[in-house]
Amino acid sequence: MTQGAHWIAGDPVTGGDSFHSDPATGEAQVYPKGTTDLVDRAVRAAEDAFPAFSATTREERAVLLEKIAEEIEARVDAITEVAMAESGLPEPRIRSVELPRTCNQLRLFASHIRDGAYLDRRHDDALPDRKPLPRPDLRLMQVPIGPVAVFGASNFPLAFSTAGGDTASALAAGCPVVNKGHPGHPGTTSLVAEAVSAAVKACNMPSGTFSMVHDGGTEIGRALVEHPLIAAVGFTGSLRGGRALFDLCAKRPNPIPFFGELGSINPMFCLPAAMGARAADIGKAWAGSLAMGAGQFCTNPGVAFVVDGPAADQMIESATAALDETPAQTMLTSGIAEAFRSGSAKMKDGTTHRFGEAAEGRNVTPWLLQTDGDTWAANEDLAEEVFGPLGLVVRVRDEAQMTELAHGLHGQLTATLQMDDEDQGLAARLLPVLTRKAGRVLANGFPTGVEVADAMVHGGPYPASTNFGATSVGTMAIRRWLRPVSYQNIPEALLPADLQKV
Known part of the structure; x- marks a missing residue:
């Protein structure tokens, strides 16, 4: 195994300036x-590969995706050891x-493209005798x-x-x-790059x-998103970093789509009947969701309206x-830990501190704050992730103020209703509002598990993501890397194989 290299068009590349990793445990390592x-x-090699790779059959790409999964699984021990130390x-x-x-979603996309439905193939037969004008033969499908x-x-x-999902769906496309x-x-x-490169070969x-x-x-x-041969960008990260890249994509001479998942507070609305019946249970379960994985999930339900x-x-x-029973946990990077500490301190303005304490290094403890609806409405900082x-x-x-504050929310990845049957009247008023605000709305659960499936949407109106019509999780993610092309009166022998005899 070749650790610590770039992988450029199948070859490991080392040398030049280097940087040290910042692991949670063990010694720092040097990387180029x-x-x-x-x-x-890398981009020019990708452009050179595009004509041939885009012309491969769905079956050939499905086999590639499955082979990538196999190569990753073959390195499970090494990957686990290194990932644990780093994260x-x-x-x-x-x-x-x-x-x-990771491997399951690679295999899911293999199955998805074998099915072929994602191509959205359409055919309008020619109508040469139509009056007043004939209709041409029209065929449409999605192309990479x-x-x-x-x-x-x-x-x-x-x-x-x-x-991950961006790479899997792009290769599938x-x-x-x-x-x-x-x-x-x-x-x-x-x-992982070594595993992907081995599968490609x-x-x-x-x-x-x-x-x-x-x-x-x-x-x-910057060089990557501004490169004239890059056709689109997939990003998961901070609002600040993602917005900067989004703006660069928009300012290019040929603007390209930027599919960024940027952050969300994932509001939870605890309705009166549910609270009357099980407030303590809701609080305990919410705490478990908040603290899961040190809260480092983009779907972490950070705000509860009651x-x-x-x-x-x-x-x-x-x-x-x-x-109070949750021990200090290690954050993924030193930068994330510092951002959590500074963000928590900023949130104390306008709130009552219920629980939480300072921590050092990459270890943090949970925080719980409270405020009232009027303060929330007047303080935009409280709505930041x-x-x-x-x-x-x-x-x-x-209930009226709860609905009013729902109307004022920014775009979200998720929104949750904790409700009982007696809450359906209020839920019926909130649901259309939350549907406009979030990419996924759920009842009586917590959003920190994102199912990789056909019906999943992981995205939402800005600033949750930069393109509300897309998802970064689930099979619909492949749509980001496709565009429709209509073929008019093209001889069938010249059409893409997937569009012939349609």
Whole structure:
């Protein structure tokens, strides 16, 4: 195994300037810094590969995706060891959850493209005798758009990173991928990039089908999204970083789509009947969701709206008791830990501090704050995401204020209703509002589990994501890397094989 290398069109590349990793445990390792020259080499190799790779059959690409999964699984021990050291995540999270999820979604996309329904093939027969004008023969299907840039995410070193959902769906669509590795887990990135490159070679795909360039500062990301041969970008990360890249994509001479998942507070609305029946249970379960994985999930339900009163007190006391039993947890990177501490301190303005304490290094403890509906409405800072185990309870006057505050929410990845049958009247008023605000609305659950499935949407109105019509999880994610083409009166022998005899 070749650790610590860039992978450019199938070859490991080392040398040049380097940087040290910042692991949660163990010694720092040295990795080569990315350069704009490497970005250019990788993108040009992807462009060279595009004609042949986009012309491969669905079956050939499905076999590639399955082979990538096999190569990752063959490295499970090495990947688990390195990912644990870099991220601080426990072994079961890497070995038994995230690595299998990564491989399962690769296989899911293999199955999805074999089915062929994603091509949305259509055929309007010619009507030569139609009056007053004849109709031509028209056939339509989705085609791949070109080389795709994928930015590895910090909070999922496997499932949203080098061979995660963006890469899997882009390769499934027939688009070569240039991956920009995340500096928080460069060793994990290297091992997975090696696995993808081995699969590309084993399946006799064009060498430029996949490349990975390690982090080298902001100029690497800029060079990647501004490269004239990149056709689209997939990104999961912060609002600030994602918006900067989004603006660069929009300012290009040829603007390209930027599919960014940027953050969300994932509001939870606890309706009166449900609170009257099980406020303590809701509080305890909410605390578990808040603290899961040190709160480092983009679907972490960070804000709970409740009607003020004794039930709200019960919920808060139950959540406080549960969080009090939660030990300090290790954040994925030092930067994330520092951002959590500064964000938590900022949130104390306008709120009552119920639970939480300062921590040092990469270890943090949960925080629980509360405020009232009027303060929430007057303080925009309270609606900003604090990435980590922080929860804010907003005590509203009544159902009317709860609905009013729902109308004022920004775009979200998720919105949750905790409700009983007696709450259906209020839920019926809230649901249309939340449907406009979020990509996924759920009842009597918690959004921190994102099912990789056909009906999943992981996206939402801005700032949850930059394109509300897309998802980064689930089979519909493939639509981001496709565009429709209509073929008029083209001889059948010249049509793409998938469009012939349709």
